[in-house]
Amino acid sequence: MIGFDDERLMAYVDGELGPEVCSEIEAAMAADPVLAERVARHRALRQAAAQAFAGVLSEPVPERLLRAAGKVEILRPSFGASRAAAGRPPWLQLAAMAACLVVGLAVGRSLEFGEPAALAPAPGGGLQARGVLAAALDRQLAAEPGVKKISVGLSFRSKVGGYCRTFQMSREALAGLACRREGRWAAVMVTGSAVRGGDPQGYRMAASAAPPAVLAAVDEMIDGAPLDREQEIAARASGWRP
């Protein structure tokens, strides 16, 4: 007997329910595959909807909008330090700077919105992490404060082998889960996240702030417990090769 209507299941997927109701639903799902499938479909829709529009965030903001917002004083290129920290090879940094300068001349610091997309189509389909996001996934430990408003929540081994890491991009209000595949970070899920931290800088972001959709994806994929700091350091040293 299924005692949950769609409204309740959607609220569950949206992270709107208290812990008691959540465990009730989870217990019911464990006993009822049909219910579990309904939940999975609602969750898949939430993820697909977020992913469908995620690309807009990495598009350069048209100049007319920056002008409308009063962004007319310009030209404060701020690549230097942050790009070096992102650890790209020098030639790539140059290429990125050149690409940004074109936009940068017009829009100054906001060109960062148009910098090399953090998420880009992967050769075999799907999305992969690039640029600052790939750098953060490569190097940043889970407990470390984020750079460029990107933070890594937790790292774990997936059931299918290989490492996965959750991430939050507070400026873009995006969160997701990326898994290491063939030398790249494949974004296996990306979702909108209104959690942007209380401070206007938004640099700090606790792992517990990950949206429920991300935590649910972790639950489905995780093999054992999340990596502790030492395991994470070792995994990083191995280039995230299992």
Add this chain to the structure above:
Amino acid sequence: MNAFQREMVELLPRLRRFARALARDGADADDLVQLTVERALGRADQWTAGTRLDSWMFRIMKNAWIDEARARQRRGRVFAPAEAGEQVGDEGAAGIERGLEAAAVAREIARLPEDQRLAVALVLVEGLSYREAAEVLEIPEGTLTSRLVRGRNAVLERLGGPGERV
């Protein structure tokens, strides 16, 4: 440029995303963002510093969008057909479980009635909580959830899928 404007500039990518979910067509969406920014600047004194600028601006955008939609209806202009979804989400296919493909979802969201699309865009695309989304839309939470349920079920029904009719 003051702090208000700086924060607004930081919000532009998200405003564009919300607008894209509403307006289907990319140029219309940016027109909507521009109108929103202009209106927000015009009434900057009504915003309370320390409260959430994103919710406030989403609300302005919602009202601007509804005004625009009414004006279009008066002029007898028909909405752009629902090809719009094709502009977004082309890259998102893999990694989605249960065969829900991002571009198809965007297309179906574009076909929803305005009130349902607003609810779906705020909660599913922008990741707002029910309370926040209801505040933006200036409706009770119960109304929001019923629009969400109807909108999402309509999208799921049209997309079909395992065990369902297409």
